[in-house]
Amino acid sequence: MAIGETAVSPGDELSDEAWRALIHDFRNLLAVIVNYSELIAEETEDPAAVKTDILEVRTAAERAIVLTDRLRRHPDRTASEPETTGAS
DSSP: OOTTOOSOOTTSOOOHHHHHHHHHHHHHHHHHHHHHHHHHHHOTTOHHHHHHHHHHHHHHHHHHHHHHHHHHHOTTOOSOOOOOOSOO
């Protein structure tokens, strides 16, 4: 699967198992971000290692964005859209 892809398409009906799998994937992406952030904090003396870790954080964050966009657009979702305040 490509970055940010899941086995669930927007037209699919999601079972409890599929929702659990998506939540699991999202949690794993957050864990990658946290773990690499901790590595960055420890590797301040090695610029190449810091750069590599930052790229891993960015990749995980991009995958999380794609995943949340897919969940947001899914017709079976029950949560309402969060209101945007215009602040980033």
